[in-house]
Amino acid sequence: MSGLLEVWIGVQNWIFETLVSPALFHFGLMSWFEPAFNAVEFFMLGVVQIAVIALGMRLLERRWTLDRAGDAGLIGVDRVYTALNKLGVIPLIVFIVAYPVTTEIERQVRVWGVTPPRLEHMLPWLYDHALASFLLYFALYDFAAYWVHRAQHRLSWWWALHSLHHSQRQVTVWTDDRNHIVDDLLVTLVLVIFAQFVGVQPDDYVLILMVGRLIESWSHANVDQGFGWLIVGPRFHRLHHALASADERHIHDHNFAPVFPIWDILFGTAIYDRKARSTGVADKSIDADNGRGWVVQQVTVFGRFLRALLPRGERSRFSRS
């Protein structure tokens, strides 16, 4: 076992034994003993991700800044989103809500006699090729995430939530986690159920989240850099955040893929060019998210979501703008 892994496990165990398990024991929550141990690892991975963003990506972004005209003051709230997500606060809330739902779905499916498959059963070769197995599951997960992302743009009620992510005029490496909590919940529900269905192992799932989210953080960087057709980079994803114009009214309905651009290429939604564009949403009510704090954004966007659920004719009665 490598020394680094030993240190990692040691720290995880120390945090758990010193802080978490006594609390679980005290409050009678021993049924959550194992999930809580995994939550400690999730927290530690979050700390690593924040360090990579703050000490690595941010330095590169400052060195090769693409758009220097934006208001840097708008970035602060995105740091709050990043901290709340990476350190497990939002995921914990999402877990509490989503767990009973995913468990009940699994229970019903399995009572019907359906057992979740595993790719290795169909392709036994994968048992001996851990990297290939991981990449295959990663690609499948990203495929599902691509279609979830398209749904976020296609369905008006989901766009009402997801538009918070796009409303940022100053897109940076901190922007990836800027999402409404209900949006996070819906995405998690769909992707967890999908992951269970295709048989992603817990360890691989954590690694997919870790690697995927770091790539997504970098793809929001305010730099002109790309990885071509291989991996989503800032140049590719910045176009997805582009402000619509008269010539490009549906520009953000392209380049949906979170990690692998191949999905956009295959399904005809890819655009590759180096034209300079501003970022944000050309809708005053959505653009108003800028300058608001975390709480106000969560409240106002939830209102936007509720209005979007109403029949079209009723929405104007409750419109705030």
Added chain:
Amino acid sequence: MNRFVIVALALCMGASTAVRAESVVILNSEDASYSIVDRATRQEVTRLPLGREPHHLVVTPDGKEVLLASTVTNDLVALDTTNGTQRRVVRDVVDPYQLGYSPDGKWFVTAAYRLDHIDIYRADGFKLASRIFMDGLPSHLTFDVESRTVFVTLQQSNRVVAFDLPTQAIKWVAEIGKAPAGALMLPDDKRLLIALTGEDAVVTLDPATGAVVGRLQTGKGAHQFFPKGDGRHWFLSNRIEGTVSLIDTQDMKIAATIRVPGGPDCMDITADGKELWITQRFLRRVAVVDLAQMKVVASVPVGKSPHGVFILKADAVAPGLPIRAASTETATK
């Protein structure tokens, strides 16, 4: 990275899964695999794929096979108890988290921890006799010596339930303390011990009624029993305290305490009675306790969240001896 090294090592050793006698099988619950550790060198020699979320294992009544249970893929993979060779796969055993045979070998019972039901099978052919849904995370089980009753702990609802095996009817349900886990019917058939993982104690129940008649303080997170083999002493893992207690069940007192860090859980003992092997769930290791010194003398890296453990041996189970079957020695959470 470790995974690649182990796979490479396994390939170098050839495709056969047969291993040396007294090698140790460990179920890596979050790696979908099982490790084979050589007892002599205390090194993991191979890691092999196994379903999804394999937690526990049990020896068949004839002592020839050990069944490795995968909870998500609903199957039991049978290994030869002497050399670890895979012999067969039993399918469609739903969520076999905890499992055990009645001492007479006629009944096979599983506790579906995630799906909240207890399944009672006729062991011959694994024919399902009854599925009983019980909220509250069914987790551990044990049988009476006469093979008439199975006792199942319900970890989340603080209860223990007793089923009459011939009729599969509930005999009693009793609330006994926080997060009951390990269950052990003593050979006298008059005392049922339950480990309280939400507390620091073992309680003694009257198996006829479920009434609590005694309490022994052990360590925080009291969890799982394993017999020392003399019919009098049982080991008990304390998951939060990171210790193993040796309980004298005759005098109901703690005879010794061994420090085993990392959430100690399932145990097995070597055929010569010299070593106790115990999984350290959180450290991804299995600890080796020298029973002469009563201390950990080695800790072997294995897969993630190692749970069930079994030492390959010719006489894995002495059929007909209730002391082994009643101890649920390989069946723990």
